[in-house]
Amino acid sequence: MAKLLGNQTVLLDKQPIILSGAAIVGKKEGDGPLAKYFDDIVDDEYAGEKTFEAAESRILRDAFIKLLEKSGKASTDINLILSGDLLNQCTAASYAFRDVDIPYLGLYGACSTMSESMTIASMLIDGGSIDYAVCAASSHFCSAERQYRFPLEYGSQRTPTAQWTVTGAGAVLLGKKGQGPRITSVTPGKIIDEGIKDSNNMGAAMSPAACDTILNHLNDTGRTVDDMDIILTGDLGSFGTTMLRELLIKNGIDPKNKLSDCGTLIFNLEKQGVVCGGSGCGCSASVFSTYILDQFSKGILNRVLFVATGALLSPTRIQQGETIPSIAHAVLVEA
Amino acid sequence: MAKLLGNQTVLLDKQPIILSGAAIVGKKEGDGPLAKYFDDIVDDEYAGEKTFEAAESRILRDAFIKLLEKSGKASTDINLILSGDLLNQCTAASYAFRDVDIPYLGLYGACSTMSESMTIASMLIDGGSIDYAVCAASSHFCSAERQYRFPLEYGSQRTPTAQWTVTGAGAVLLGKKGQGPRITSVTPGKIIDEGIKDSNNMGAAMSPAACDTILNHLNDTGRTVDDMDIILTGDLGSFGTTMLRELLIKNGIDPKNKLSDCGTLIFNLEKQGVVCGGSGCGCSASVFSTYILDQFSKGILNRVLFVATGALLSPTRIQQGETIPSIAHAVLVEA
Numbered sequence: 001m002a003k004l005l006g007n008q009t010v011l012l013d014k015q016p017i018i019l020s021g022a023a024i025v026g027k028k029e030g031d032g033p034l035a036k037y038f039d040d041i042v043d044d045e046y047a048g049e050k051t052f053e054a055a056e057s058r059i060l061r062d063a064f065i066k067l068l069e070k071s072g073k074a075s076t077d078i079n080l081i082l083s084g085d086l087l088n089q090c091t092a093a094s095y096a097f098r099d100v101d102i103p104y105l106g107l108y109g110a111c112s113t114m115s116e117s118m119t120i121a122s123m124l125i126d127g128g129s130i131d132y133a134v135c136a137a138s139s140h141f142c143s144a145e146r147q148y149r150f151p152l153e154y155g156s157q158r159t160p161t162a163q164w165t166v167t168g169a170g171a172v173l174l175g176k177k178g179q180g181p182r183i184t185s186v187t188p189g190k191i192i193d194e195g196i197k198d199s200n201n202m203g204a205a206m207s208p209a210a211c212d213t214i215l216n217h218l219n220d221t222g223r224t225v226d227d228m229d230i231i232l233t234g235d236l237g238s239f240g241t242t243m244l245r246e247l248l249i250k251n252g253i254d255p256k257n258k259l260s261d262c263g264t265l266i267f268n269l270e271k272q273g274v275v276c277g278g279s280g281c282g283c284s285a286s287v288f289s290t291y292i293l294d295q296f297s298k299g300i301l302n303r304v305l306f307v308a309t310g311a312l313l314s315p316t317r318i319q320q321g322e323t324i325p326s327i328a329h330a331v332l333v334e335a
Numbered sequence: 336m337a338k339l340l341g342n343q344t345v346l347l348d349k350q351p352i353i354l355s356g357a358a359i360v361g362k363k364e365g366d367g368p369l370a371k372y373f374d375d376i377v378d379d380e381y382a383g384e385k386t387f388e389a390a391e392s393r394i395l396r397d398a399f400i401k402l403l404e405k406s407g408k409a410s411t412d413i414n415l416i417l418s419g420d421l422l423n424q425c426t427a428a429s430y431a432f433r434d435v436d437i438p439y440l441g442l443y444g445a446c447s448t449m450s451e452s453m454t455i456a457s458m459l460i461d462g463g464s465i466d467y468a469v470c471a472a473s474s475h476f477c478s479a480e481r482q483y484r485f486p487l488e489y490g491s492q493r494t495p496t497a498q499w500t501v502t503g504a505g506a507v508l509l510g511k512k513g514q515g516p517r518i519t520s521v522t523p524g525k526i527i528d529e530g531i532k533d534s535n536n537m538g539a540a541m542s543p544a545a546c547d548t549i550l551n552h553l554n555d556t557g558r559t560v561d562d563m564d565i566i567l568t569g570d571l572g573s574f575g576t577t578m579l580r581e582l583l584i585k586n587g588i589d590p591k592n593k594l595s596d597c598g599t600l601i602f603n604l605e606k607q608g609v610v611c612g613g614s615g616c617g618c619s620a621s622v623f624s625t626y627i628l629d630q631f632s633k634g635i636l637n638r639v640l641f642v643a644t645g646a647l648l649s650p651t652r653i654q655q656g657e658t659i660p661s662i663a664h665a666v667l668v669e670a
Contacts, residue, residue, distance in 0.1 A: 095652065127459065127464060130345070188439070189438060192433070314424035
């Protein structure tokens with residue numbers, strides 16, 4: 001039986017297993033350093049659909065179908081899908097999963113959605129409520145840009161702290177039995193708002209939330225940075241990762257060489273013109289579901305604290321002069 | 336330990352308890368038939384804030400504070416808040432809970448959010464992951480109208496199937512021990528899309544989802560309509576409730592006089608000019624958290640299947656010619 005550990009960590013008794021993962025990404029992501037790990041690279045930004053929004057639903061749905069194929073499961077084996085995205089009213093996920101005939105829980109955690117879904121699903125499997133769950137998230141550069149910033153046709157310049165929304169969808173299958181790395185504890189995050197107002201500097205807004213969740217996880221479990229192979233954030237980008245390092249040191253924790261970030265892993269920051277790196281729910285979802293799981297299967301990684309981070313802003317609230325609340329949910333994954 | 340029952344119902348072993356509820360609503364709701372049950376009625380549509388969006392966060396936060404007061408709990412007693420709303424990027428909830436220092440799970444289920452949050456929280460408590468959770472949801476007529484339809488200043492006419500977004504926030508406290516009605520099983524819903532395209536007819540779009548979840552709950556549990564005091568949907572309105580009745584009969588289930596709907600309970604449909612009734616996450620949240628819990632405490636209700644329904648559309652996807660996917664999550668509440 002699961003139990004609460006310290007302030008906000010849940011120690012999982014049955015340790016749900018990550019049975020499989022799959023990801024489909026866009027062309028730019030396919031030109032990046034992780035290309036060979038992705039299951040498919042879609043060159044057409046419309047993915048054969050008529051709109052960017054429909055394209056995002058399409059790649060999310062296709063990642064789900066690929067996941068079922070890879071895991072040898074039928075959709076009737078899956079008890080729940082937990083998913084979300086950045087689009088208004090989370091329609092990428094709602095439209096992707098509207099005819100799969102599987103119970104569905106819609107989440108909104110901005111770019112923390114992947115670890116939020118894994119946090120909830122692993123507690124539900126541990127508690128016996130369900131046996132198998134799919135956790136998935138997506139984002140799309142074109143649908144996100146026009147919703148959050150400007151229509152692409154404007155050709156807006158990017159600020160020095162900007163990140164590049166990943167076109168991608170990632171999905172993992174969690175189950176009560178089988179082979180794969182295990183989720184041994186989870187630390188759902190608190191909403192943290194340190195007063196950042198610049199919506200082109202999400203890394204700065206999110207790093208305090210990542211710091212808070214990491215500190216609480218380490219305090220609750222009695223573990224140290226040395227116990228982790230990596231602490232994998234998603235997606236602080238290069239600027240936010242530097243801020244996280246400073247915040248951790250300020251709080252007495254030296255992260256040494258353990259910090260890694262999905263937003264800096266997915267692109268070549270020097271060559272691909274993405275400024276501080278990737279962002280979007282689909283970034284950490286696709287990096288975790290493929291590259292990270294591959295590193296586990298090869299024995300290169302054995303213990304990873306996966307901490308996806310989300311900036312819970314809206315364009316409306318920012319235009320009203322508000323600051324950016326953020327959140328980070330952590331799942332500890334062990335071989 | 337929880338167990339799966341039939342296709343999609345989870346039978347809860349520990350039966351989490353609804354310890355308390357609270358709701359704060361707007362002036363129009365305070366003029367309706369349930370006025371005396373609400374904890375506070377806010378005459379100012381800005382609730383003392385500068386924007387409608389900030390006002391929605393304010394009433395949600397105040398409902399949460401009222402809930403803590405009524406239940407005699409401190410915020411440190413609460414392990415998790417599960418909440419969501421209709422605003423883009425779910426900012427009513429994110430901004431409401433940004434400084435309460437409690438782990439937070441953001442949900443998006445449109446108007447099904449209240450039963451979605453109770454579905455997840457009761458499974459988490461049952462599984463031992465947490466002891467106490469707050470489930471909450473909100474909506475605001477003014478913030479919803481300008482986001483989904485037209486700026487209020489346009490004074491648009493309403494169609495014969497329109498519903499009126501409730502200004503209101505409701506919250507319940509679920510716990511592993513104490514006094515109150517119990518959640519004995521939950522049926523998370525599937526996304527159903529029967530091809531309705533009229534975003535002014537949400538009742539029609541959502542009734543097939545309500546029907547599907549109710550049928551699955553009854554099949555999975557072996558119960559009948561006669562076992563329920565009421566089947567409480569939220570918010571199909573009068574038109575959607577008529578459709579649900581027809582759909583159930585078509586599927587061999589006569590709902591008799593058991594159907595009740597939060598959207599028709601909260602307003603006087605003849606006198607208040609709300610056409611088919613209330614809608615919005617805050618409608619079922621505020622009706623369930625106060626009036627329904629009051630009826631349990633008086634012994635008038637003893638078994639209620641609470642089935643909040645959500646239309647998972649977005650204005651963007653509707654403008655692109657898409658249909659409206661919908662969902663309904665059911666929780667069985669017993670004295």
